[in-house]
Amino acid sequence: MESVICTVDVVLLTLREGNLYVALLLRDKAPFQGAWALPGGYVHVEADEDAEQAAGRVLEEKAGIVSPYLEQLATFSGRARDPRGWSVSISYYALVPSAVIERVERSDLRLVAVDQLKNLPFDHLNIVRAALERVRSKSSYSSLPVYLCSEQFTLPQLQTVYEAILKEPINKVSFRRKMEELGILEPVLGAVETGKANRPAQYYRLKAQYRHTLSQTGRGLNPGS
């Protein structure tokens, strides 16, 4: 039987100053040596139980990052996408607060704004596009964007995260109603955001039981005033 190249790739996304960024690594080997590409690598049949663990391992080994949220995106395959031959990329996406990436000081790791990407090797541009589509779609009816926030955050902060992803303003009252209805956040007692010349905002965090899962709203967030 013929051999298929079996790899995993990870679209690691974060939010900085209201824009989505994707993490790229400088490739130190052919093909595309010297190019910036998604973190990825071969599946290791001895080390990896399955592809998701392979993705987690690759992310940790090559980028030095452990992501609390890692989900399968899709599988990209074919004869043309990799010059080495017929290949499969089981692709995942991960969301982390930007602090997690900035803590990693490596010259071979770079964050690039997703709307300024160009000339990625392989079909990595398609993979990133698919990830963005998934994140945007899923954000409109779930709590996904919480994973882009640090552990504690105010509701206005969280709303700006949703707005950055969806690229649409959200009605403040509806947003708060929706978060309330989701029932996945809890106020951090006594913790408020001080320092600004206005009424301080209450800090919230994910309830413990939702720390590593994901909740969905019935109908999604819609743009507003």
Place this chain on the structure above:
Amino acid sequence: MESVICTVDVVLLTLREGNLYVALLLRDKAPFQGAWALPGGYVHVEADEDAEQAAGRVLEEKAGIVSPYLEQLATFSGRARDPRGWSVSISYYALVPSAVIERVERSDLRLVAVDQLKNLPFDHLNIVRAALERVRSKSSYSSLPVYLCSEQFTLPQLQTVYEAILKEPINKVSFRRKMEELGILEPVLGAVETGKANRPAQYYRLKAQYRHTLSQTGRGLNPGS
């Protein structure tokens, strides 16, 4: 480098008498020779451009069926799922009218009601479950179920298809409003369903430009009276 077994599997779904059925094939080779399993097979790097074409080829070669709707579901992988070794199954799902399957007369092809499945080999039960979840979820906000209908169908027929998938009654008025709003159906001029002792129903079909795509509603279908 180690070798990964690279396969595709297809969850071929259809609707009969208001119930979802999945097509199973009798395996003629080890492993699990003699068991009923999803149509699947190795990726052929010479013949297949990519995994989706492999899935289409497998479906045609092994089940004798060409499906107008074939979409990637997810990829299942790991050391344990196949006794032959570390394997990857890039899984797809397909929807066809039951007539397409019944036209195929083969003793090694069988339709089984999805809620009566048990003891499928590999992790095929998980794959079927994932397909059902996807179809149900997607049906609630898209035109997916029309692929389970024959070329022409009445709106009441289509509604029963939605209801069979979603397992919930749908409000008739809302359903018609939603289909109207989707704008993907067109009445077949002069074609009505006769023979029943009531007002005949108008036949509809997918507009030509949607014949092989898929449309989504804004908010989904909701249960009703």
Place this chain on the structure above:
DNA sequence: ACAATAGTGTCTCTTAGACAATATCGA
């Protein structure tokens, strides 16, 4: 004419968005 289901009009109720009032901070 009657039973049965298709197809349509319309009212009500739910829910999202608009608007605006109140709360609480730093300056």
Place this chain on the structure above:
DNA sequence: TCGATATTGTCTAAGAGACACTATTGT
């Protein structure tokens, strides 16, 4: 006290479901 933004209350508008009426067939 003032300016700014958080937080909350409430009105309005859009959309979904309930209900009921009309249409059209076979018997």
